[in-house]
Amino acid sequence: MTIKLITFDLDNTLWHTDPVIARAESIQWQSIITCCPKANTQFTPASLQQLKLKIAQQYPELRYKLSLFRIEFLFQIFIECGINKVKSRLFAQHVFADFLKARNQVEFFPGVLTVLENLQQDYQVIALSNGNSDLTTIGLDHLFHAHYHAENVAKPKPSDDMFLAALEYAGVEAHESLHVGDHPEQDIEAAQKLGFKTVWANMLQQQWPNSMSKADHEITHLNQLIPALIQYR
Known part of the structure; x- marks a missing residue:
């Protein structure tokens, strides 16, 4: 069997996401209170969670649209601070841009490039x-032929949508494909159900759930992927 398509998860597969999001959230809050100092006393972590x-x-239609959901969340923060809708929209877009810039400042795991x-x-x-x-x-972007995410397909993983979109784009069958990801359910189990070969990217040294079927391969460093592919040539 020859593998023709390799799909990759991104977060916690090519970089450690938690510190990236934590920093981006901190920058987002600083941007919010720069636009509206009142927010610093008006909201608590609990009240922000209630707002979400x-x-x-x-807006249940925003469930999988992370960017649109966040922009709406920011908009509502400014509305609750008493700012008019036009200015609240402008502030929300500005703060979201600050968040997104920080969210994309990642440190690759060794060997990624x-x-x-x-x-x-x-x-x-293809990235999923x-x-x-x-x-x-x-x-x-120059290292991927395509990038599917929850905002350009109907549903996120573990739904089939991204995997099927990748197969259609590449013009291959599932048995000719291999998926690399960190999440046991969203990546490995979802890909297995469609017939993909799977590689568990265990960069953060997690324990595999005993109740789930293991991936075909486990790697703790991306360089280990190359020798794992030899058997599929």
């Missing part, structure tokens, strides 16, 4: 991510 829940109930450059020579390589990272801003 309210938006989720009011070298491995992706090598894979480009022999495979179609539930997040809203921007490969162009990050500087990886």
